[in-house]
Amino acid sequence: MARREFCLMLAMLALSGCRDEPRPEPPAKPSSIFEGLPLSGNLATALAAGFGNCLDGTRGLRCRKDGVMLMGVGPLSAAIDLDVPVKAGEPRFDHVTIWHARDQSSVLELSPLLAKAGWRSCLTPDAERFWRPPSPLRIAIDTNYWGSRRLVISAPPPSRIAYC
Numbered sequence: 001m002a003r004r005e006f007c008l009m010l011a012m013l014a015l016s017g018c019r020d021e022p023r024p025e026p027p028a029k030p031s032s033i034f035e036g037l038p039l040s041g042n043l044a045t046a047l048a049a050g051f052g053n054c055l056d057g058t059r060g061l062r063c064r065k066d067g068v069m070l071m072g073v074g075p076l077s078a079a080i081d082l083d084v085p086v087k088a089g090e091p092r093f094d095h096v097t098i099w100h101a102r103d104q105s106s107v108l109e110l111s112p113l114l115a116k117a118g119w120r121s122c123l124t125p126d127a128e129r130f131w132r133p134p135s136p137l138r139i140a141i142d143t144n145y146w147g148s149r150r151l152v153i154s155a156p157p158p159s160r161i162a163y164c
Contacts, residue, residue: 025090032137032155034096035070037078039137039155042090046080061091068098070151071113076100095154104149107141114139122164129164138163 027045030038038049043061046054051063061082067075078098082091100106111128115121119130123143130139136155 028092032135034137034153037068037096037153038080039096039153040092040094041080042092043082046082046093051078051080070098071110071117073106073109073113076106094156095152098151098153099148101148107149107151110139110151111141124164131163 025042025044027048028041030045031040033039036049038045041049043054043063046063049065051065054061054063059081062079063082065078068078069075076098077100078096080093080096082093098107111121111130114130117132119132119139121128121130123129125143127140127143130141131137136158138154138156140152142149142151
């Protein structure tokens with residue numbers, strides 16, 4: 001009797017391996033990287049870069065990474081937001097958001113460092129924006145005082161609309 005049960009269990013294991021389940025997508029190559037942070041990709045890209053603690057919200061999936069250092073400033077928190085609804089295939093992200101949970105002035109320390117490194121800047125009503133031609137990278141530091149001050153880094157495709 002034990003032999004019969006053993007053979008039945010083996011047969012069930014063999015059949016369970018025959019399902020055609022979708023495999024997760026491999027990490028997508030990011031369009032750009034800034035200070036070791038991928039600025040685009042899929043969930044596998046984010047996980048490979050050390051993002052985790054992913055929470056599913058109404059607007060999409062947000063994955064976080066703590067202890068991030070940018071140009072010697074930090075430690076900071078970073079997050080990527082994967083889009084929902086998914087347009088085609090797996091969810092994607094196209095920017096990284098950086099902040100400090102308790103010190104709003106922390107991300108402001110990056111402003112003179114970016115200027116010293118040759119980044120150009122301008123002020124808008126909501127942010128100080130940085131760019132450095134010919135790089136596609138764009139950085140925006142919140143200038144408002146409500147909530148947590150954020151820094152958003154992206155590498156959008158070229159646009160005819162001026163960044164500043």
